[in-house]
Amino acid sequence: MKWLDGLWRDSDRFALLFVLLIGDYILLTLVNSIQWGGLLRGVPVSVTVLYALHTSRSRPMLVKVAWVVVAFLLVVGIVQAATKAPVLRSVDLFIVTVMLAMAAVAILRRILGQSRVEVESLFGAVDIYIVIGLLFGALYVGMAQFQAEHHLQPFLAQPGRHTSSDYFYLSFETLTTVGFGDLTPLTNGARSVVVLEAIVGQIFLVTLVARLVSLFAANEGLKASAPEAPPSPTPSPAEVPAAAGGVPPAAPSPPA
Numbered sequence: 001m002k003w004l005d006g007l008w009r010d011s012d013r014f015a016l017l018f019v020l021l022i023g024d025y026i027l028l029t030l031v032n033s034i035q036w037g038g039l040l041r042g043v044p045v046s047v048t049v050l051y052a053l054h055t056s057r058s059r060p061m062l063v064k065v066a067w068v069v070v071a072f073l074l075v076v077g078i079v080q081a082a083t084k085a086p087v088l089r090s091v092d093l094f095i096v097t098v099m100l101a102m103a104a105v106a107i108l109r110r111i112l113g114q115s116r117v118e119v120e121s122l123f124g125a126v127d128i129y130i131v132i133g134l135l136f137g138a139l140y141v142g143m144a145q146f147q148a149e150h151h152l153q154p155f156l157a158q159p160g161r162h163t164s165s166d167y168f169y170l171s172f173e174t175l176t177t178v179g180f181g182d183l184t185p186l187t188n189g190a191r192s193v194v195v196l197e198a199i200v201g202q203i204f205l206v207t208l209v210a211r212l213v214s215l216f217a218a219n220e221g222l223k224a225s226a227p228e229a230p231p232s233p234t235p236s237p238a239e240v241p242a243a244a245g246g247v248p249p250a251a252p253s254p255p256a
Contacts, residue, residue, distance in 0.1 A: 012110070013055045014123035020048040021130045028134060029165040035084050038077030038092035041138075045096050046070040052103040052127070056110035062102065069099055086149055093142030100135040104128050108208070117215040125209050132204065133175045136197040137168035143190065157186040170194070175201040 024044050031040045050070065053063050073095045080088040111124045141164050144155035156162055156170075170183045174197050185191045 011055055011057050012114075012118075012120045012124070014107070014120045014127050017048070017052055017055060017107075017127050018123050018130070020044075020051060021127055021134070024048050025130065025134060025168070028137065029168045032163050034080075034089055036081055038080040038088065039074070041096060042070075042073045042077045042092055045099060046073060049099045049103045052131075053106050056106040056124075058106040058109075062106065066099065066102055069095060069102075073099070089149060090142040090145040093138050093145065096138045097135055097142065100131050100138065104131045104135065107131070111208075111212070117212050121212055125212050128208070129175070129201075129204060132197070132200060133172045134168070136175070136193070137164075137171035139193060140167035140171055140190075143193070147187070153187050155185060155187065155190045157184045158182075171197065174198050177201070 027044050028041060031037050033040065050063075050066060053066055058066075073092060076088055076092050076095065079085065080092065107124050107128050111121055111128075114121055140155060144162065144167060147153060147155055156166070166183060170185075173180060173183070174194050177198060185194045
């Protein structure tokens with residue numbers, strides 16, 4: 001268990017966080033249960049967010065707030081599983097959105113505060129990019145469920161039943177500006193949120209990722225161009241005792 005303890009104690013383990021985020025993406029796209037969705041989404045996302053705050057060395061106050069939000073999320077999930085209350089169908093998704101936003105801010109603050117850009121820093125930038133996609137995907141699902149609960153216009157213009165996978169697909173499609181057009185927002189609120197995600201994604205790529213990659217390349221170039229230290233001269237056998245404070249050996253006498 002020492003390796004597990006080391007993973008928890010070490011900071012800037014953004015490669016491991018990347019693995020956790022991929023697992024969250026798979027779960028969030030597959031979970032469509034109204035009764036158990038709160039717990040099935042809340043537990044893995046809570047673990048990921050808390051680890052993100054820990055490995056980013058976030059401020060204690062932010063960590064305490066995160067624990068309070070996690071506790072509230074789990075309570076909502078338990079009540080939702082026990083009562084199947086329709087009013088709670090979208091609450092847990094909005095809480096997940098807030099938690100992912102906290103993780104993104106913590107990782108960003110940690111990366112910008114580093115004096116050197118390492119491989120883990122690049123993983124941290126990728127983590128933020130994935131968190132943004134998950135954040136808006138959870139927001140889309142929450143908005144769609146809220147509109148359905150109150151008999152408002154649907155979130156998507158395409159008719160039919162849409163699963164969580166559709167909304168996360170739309171999120172990453174918007175974030176990466178692929179723009180297939182097979183799923184499009186219908187209401188003004190949905191369009192505004194989708195446009196906001198596209199803007200955030202482009203600003204992120206143009207500024208943070210480009211800056212980190214350039215700094216990483218500069219650091220690697222400095223390492224390659226740094227001159228190697230010359231090897232230290234090896235003292236002769238006669239110099240060794242003298243340097244140690246002893247008496248140098250006598251020269252051999254010439255033959256008779």
